[in-house]
Amino acid sequence: MLPKDRGAESATATLRRGLRMMPEFRHGLPLTFLLALVATAGRVVVPIAVQQTLDRGLGAPGGPDIGLVRELVAICAVVVLVTGVAVYRMNVRLFRTTETALAGLRVRAFRHVHDLSVLHQQGQRRGSLVSRVTSDVDQLSVFMQWGGVLGLVSLGQLVVATVVMAVYSWQLTLLVLVCFIPLGVAVKFFARRLATVYGLVRERIGDVLAAVGESVVGAPTVRAYGIRARTAARLDRAIDRHYRASVDAQKTTAAVYVSGEFVAAVANAAVVVVGVWLGIGGHISAGTLVAFLFLVTLFVAPVQTASEVLNEAQNAVAGFRRVLDVLDTEPDVQDPAVADPEHARGLPPGPLDVRFDHVGFGYAPGARKALDGVDLAIAPRTRVAIVGETGSGKTTFAKLVTRLMDPTEGRVLVGGVPLTEVAFASLRERVVMVPQDGFLFDASIADNVRYGRPALTDAEITAAFDELGLGDWLRGLSDGVRTPVGQRGESLSAGERQLVAVARAYVADPDLLVLDEATSAVDPATEMRLTRALDALTDGRTTLTIAHRLSTAERADEVLVVDAGRVVQRGRHADLVDAPGPYAGLHASWRRSSGRQPEPVV
Amino acid sequence: MPRRRDAVVRRGLRHIGRAVSEQRAMFTLALLGSSLYAGMTVASAYVIGGITDRVLLPSFDDGATTGAALGLAALAILVVAVLKIVGIIGRRLFAGIMSYRLMADYRRRVTGQYLRLPLSWHQRHPTGQLLSNANSDVEASWFFVAPLPFACGALVMVAITVVALVLTDPLLAVVGLVVFPLVFVINAVYSQVMSPRMERAQQLRAEVSEIAHESFDAALVVKTLGREDDEARRFAVKADELRDGLVAVGRVRGLFDPMMEALPNLGTLAVLLVGAERVADGATQAGDLVSIAYLFTLLALPIRAIGWVLADLPRAMAGFDRVTPVLQATGEIPHGPDAAPTGETGATVALRGVEFRHEGAPRPTLQGITFDVAAGRTLAVVGPTGSGKSTLAGLLVRLVDPDRGTVELDGVDLRTLREGEVSSQVAFVAQSTFLFDDTVRDNVTLGGDFTDEQVHEALRTAAAEDFVARLPGGLDTHVGERGASLSGGQRQRLAIARAVIRHPRLLVLDDATSAVDPSVEARILDALRATDHPATVVVVAYRQATIALADEVVWIENGRLVARGAHEELLAQVPGYARLVRAYQPPEADAAERETAGAQA
Incomplete structure (x- = not known):
């Protein structure tokens, strides 16, 4: 269910996968490459100018030829300027293409995440999903703006410098290449070492973030239990470990960097010695030899650049891989209107019934099933309460009816249509669930209520609250329906947030309403007022209510008792309460906790 | 506009000054390394020039050379290179340490503030913002420090070069005097143009992140109302804005980079042009020309380091501007000098005329609250949704002050x-529980000195012993981030165990059993009642069984204490209370009672 681990995938495989998923990226690529070629070619102009000046200008047979030098310098200056323009054009093109591609990738990943069940099944992983569409993509963009261009040009520079050197003197070129062989061999080792140290740095920064997160989210606990010193110690430890890992990484980078510097010096010394010897033999000119010393600096620069950008590159590739993994994760539930348009249908008009056909569900293969062999039919227009101990499978039930998940066995039918064939547009309009944690957006109450029906006016929303018996509560707020609810609705209490969430579902006007502990934090009087109002208003609709307050069961048309993934009892409250079975036990403890004395045990 | 430019430059310099003064030793070492590197870079150019003049050209002219001359030339190149490497290592290592120390130091300061500042401050700041303040903002603040010594070394290098140029040939020096100031001008203009674009991109990144956070948190609502495509559209609008912002940044950088590259190249060409004439006139030597041309090539990289620092400064200042309010925030909850009274029995609690208003709220959440709880007694706080009960609980454990x-x-x-005295006497179980990413044992003890025996006893009281025994590692099981591997009810029970193991003299439970099944809740309440050391208990509750545990009840409505008394008294006297508590009694039961009453009459 989670994005697969592809730790072993190579960087090139990631890039191939990425190019497949970012069609924008290929747009206009040939011209960009052409510009890159010009950009790198321009870099060797200076060594050539030095060689020409020395050999043909100053060393001209009839004494220094200043006119030639002027011409040379003028031509080279033009080349430098053309190169500059080419680099500018290339940069802009590259930035525009990559940013467009990355924006597309970002939005596609965002949309795809909404199709993944991890989002609602494992709330704790939300933070990491957010980073897929934020920091992971940001990292790619930063890399492209800095290291990407640098890397591309450096590589070209390496090639062009080699070609020019070979044209001047194949012997000296061979010599330079031999000097760089040890470095070439070591690069693989360096890369692995850098990957290890920077991997550790990334891990440590993750620990720092986790520790900071605890000190922020757990602020009330830290204060109430006076554990500031302990929390500070944990933070300090995490910060210190990150610091030490960073310094270690810095040591490694410095070592890699200077090894390039050292090899360049050795190559220079060798070029001088061998070059003089070759020159005496008449194989090369003085200008060529000097030009070689310039070209060696061009040769070593890419190696050093690589050691600088490698960390960024690895970060970027790792981030890229994580984003692509999200996109590659098949959604557990697919909209038939997209996946199989020919067989997609809408729900039939009118009230909806629900049927479970040998339904089983397990959250993981091999794990204990959350629901097992459930067969049942719920008639249209009935109010059904689902009760059972914590972990008995009630919420799974709700998620299957609303097709947040598909059953692992059997099928669920609503209005006689298998849910796998119902187009989401129809399903989400007609079947609505109110979850226990009815998330509110940072907007006004009215905006939150009209989330599913954007056309509603403030007056209609106020009327909806009145119909739900919540008018008094609404008028008690500072600004009525315009009252802002704050981040995640935190300006309201937990119970008030649930009231808004119920109103939001109510105005969506579904034919099948599923309430999953939707009023668990509301005070009993308000809850009763609300549910009675809902009862009256949802008359003619099918309502499934999950609650551990059994008041709901007492008033339902039918009660389903779920235990260990099976429906063990069903019937009217009045019939079940005296029958032997789990319901009687549940109800007795409910009576006790809600203050009605248990009936004497005879 | 000039004023503003001035301000940006001055603020940037001040920010650099701050980094240097806070890490004086490291900066000095890095600067020494960098200066060595600078000196050796210039030296290497002169070595090449010297070799050209004394070894290359004579031997090419004469058609012969000596082994000693060649050996000396090679040795000179290697010695200078090794010294240069020493300089590089010193520069990079100490600059790295300097920047990482600054980051670690500021992370400690920022998180120290998080732990010090009152809850009201936390409530005003979104979690995501606080996380990025401690992480990316601190990093952005000091990222520029890593190339700073390099850039300072580059300045040294430029200075040495100018001197060397003047000594070699005044006319060639003019070339340098044109090129170098131009480098600084371009850099300054660049950071001017870049700064606002960078800020905007950073702002847009934050906005994109906010939408993603909110939308993913709302996943269930988005999905059940079928609004995924609308959410994607909302996100796409911001993502496109960010793209445009980043392209705008890229356009400036795309222009700056080739300019910085072209300048030294043009400088070299100018040196060739001027130098060739000087050599022809006999005013200077070919070797000097080579030296200076080579030097210009070598200078290209260090001069860019100046650009890196300047280019990163706007981002650094933007990051630091976000960190500063955290560091400067005051309003630490003040502590007095006294020790809390201790004792074997429960504490007495008193509220005297308490008023509390959330910041920005139009009216107080609580007003004129006065009541006592005698030692060892249990008080239930009951009231409708949104009446201020949780705020009251927070006041009792001093999460906030009235x-x-x-x-x-x-x-x-x-x-x-004194600090720590309240928590030594009082334990609090909040409405939403918080568990640390730690073992079950550590989540109960929170590092306190408790035996496993005591942990087990506390778990038993909280009806958590059975499920903990079934966990794969028992007490040593890691509960995952925020206790993710446990159900809501299990988390609540661990939080209760965490409170009772401390044998507090005052226990405050804020609807702390809402996710626990009624039957399990009954077990917990029984166990609390049976404890040997009866603590004073204040419990916020809706369930009658919880209320029934209380000796007394206070009824809160709209932030005011409306009534207090025994449960039965309130039932008889306060209609709102009766409505709330009796809400679950089916109308039929009322009717049946009435019928019975009627029959008796």
Whole structure:
């Protein structure tokens, strides 16, 4: 269910996968490459100018030829300027293409995440999903703006410098290449070492973030239990470990960097010695030899650049891989209107019934099933309460009816249509669930209520609250329906947030309403007022209510008792309460906790 | 506009000054390394020039050379290179340490503030913002420090070069005097143009992140109302804005980079042009020309380091501007000098005229609250949704201080107690539980000195012993981030165990059993009642069984204490209370009672 681990995938495989998923990226690529070629070619102009000046200008047979030098310098200056323009054009093109591609990738990943069940099944992983569409993509963009261009040009520079050197003197070129062989061999080792140290740095920064997160989210606990010193110690430890890992990484980078510097010096010394010897033999000119010393600096620069950008590159590739993994994760539930348009249908008009056909569900293969062999039919227009101990499978039930998940066995039918064939547009309009944690957006109450029906006016929303018996509560707020609810609705209490969430579902006007502990934090009087109002208003609709307050069961048309993934009892409250079975036990403890004395045990 | 430019430059310099003064030793070492590197870079150019003049050209002219001359030339190149490497290592290592120390130091300061500042401050700041303040903002603040010594070394290098140029040939020096100032001008203009674009991109990144956070948190609502495509559209609008912002940044950088590259190249060409004439005139030597041309090539990289620092400064200042308010925030909850009264029995609790208003709220959440709880007694706080009960619970454990009035423990104002004294006497279980990414044991003890025996006893009281025994590692099981591997009810029970193991003299439970099944809740309440050391208990509750545990009940409505008394008294006297508590009694039961009453009459 989670994005697969592809730790072993190579960087090139990631890039191939990425190019497949970012069609924008290929747009206009040939011209960009052409510009890159010009950009790198321009870099060797200076060594050539030095060689020409020395050999043909100053060393001209009839004494220094200043006119030639002027011409040379003028031509080279033009080349430098053309190169500059080419680099500018290339940069802009590259930035525009990559940013467009990355924006597309970002939005596609965002949309795809909404199709993944991890989002609602494992709330704790939300933070990491957010980073897929934020920091992971940001990292790619930063890399492209800095290291990407640098890397591309450096590589070209390496090639062009080699070609020019070979044209001047194949012997000296061979010599330079031999000097760089040890470095070439070591690069693989360096890369692995850098990957290890920077991997550790990334891990440590993750620990720092986790520790900071605890000190922020757990602020009330830290204060109430006076554990500031302990929390500070944990933070300090995490910060210190990150610091030490960073310094270690810095040591490694410095070592890699200077090894390039050292090899360049050795190559220079060798070029001088061998070059003089070759020159005496008449194989090369003085200008060529000097030009070689310039070209060696061009040769070593890419190696050093690589050691600088490698960390960024690895970060970027790792981030890229994580984003692509999200996109590659098949959604557990697919909209038939997209996946199989020919067989997609809408729900039939009118009230909806629900049927479970040998339904089983397990959250993981091999794990204990959350629901097992459930067969049942719920008639249209009935109010059904689902009760059972914590972990008995009630919420799974709700998620299957609303097709947040598909059953692992059997099928669920609503209005006689298998849910796998119902187009989401129809399903989400007609079947609505109110979850226990009815998330509110940072907007006004009215905006939150009209989330599913954007056309509603403030007056209609106020009327909806009145119909739900919540008018008094609404008028008690500072600004009525315009009252802002704050981040995640935190300006309201937990119970008030649930009231808004119920109103939001109510105005969506579904034919099948599923309430999953939707009023668990509301005070009993308000809850009763609300549910009675809902009862009256949802008359003619099918309502499934999950609650551990059994008041709901007492008033339902039918009660389903779920235990260990099976429906063990069903019937009217009045019939079940005296029958032997789990319901009687549940109800007795409910009576006790809600203050009605248990009936004497005879 | 000039004023503003001035301000940006000055602020940038001040920010650099701050980094240097806070890490003086590291900066000095890095600067020494960098200066060595600078000196050796210039030296290497002169070595090449010297070799050209003394070894290359003579031997090419004469058609012969000596082994000693060649050996000396090779040795000179290697010695200079090794010294240069020493300089590079010193520069990079100490600059790295300097920047990482600054980051670690500021992370400690920022998180120290998080732990010090009152909850009201936390409530005003979104979690995501606080996380990025401690992480990416601190990093952005000091990222520029890593190339800073390099850039300073580059300045040294430029200075040495200018001197060397003047000494070699005044006319060639003119070329340098044109090129170098131009480098600084371009850099300055660049950071001017870049700064606002960078800020905007950073702002847009934050906005994109906010939408993603909110939308993913709302996943269930988005999905059940079928709004995924609308959410994607909302996100796409911001993502496109960010793209445009980043392209705008890229356009400036795309222009700056080739300019910085072209300048030294043009400088080299100018040196060739001027130098060739000087050599022809006999005013200077070919070797000097080579030296200076080579030097210009070598200078290209260090000069770019100046650009890196300047280019990163706007981002650094933007990051630091976000960190500063955290560091400067005051309003630490003040502590007094006193120790809390201790004792074997429960504490007495008193609220005197307490008023509390959330920041920005139009009216107080609580007003004129006065009541006592005698030692060892249990008080239930009951009220409708949104009446201020949780705020009251927070006041009792001093998560917040009242705006007016006092909260007293054994007659002592909580504000006069030393830090840590309140939590040594009082335990609190909040409505939403928080578990650390740690073992079950550590989540119960929170590092306190408790035996496993005591942990087990606390778990038993909280009806958590059975499920903990079934966990794969028992007490040593890691509960995952925020206790993710446990159900809501299990988390609540661990939080209760965490409170009872401390044998607090005051226990405050804020609807702390809402996710626990009624039957399990009954077990917990029974166990609390059966404890040997009866603590004073204040419990916020809706369930009658919880209320029934209380000796007394206070009824809160709209932030005011409306009534207090025994459960039965309130039932008889307060209609709102009766409505709330009796809400679950089916109308039929009322009817049946009435019928019975009627029959008797």
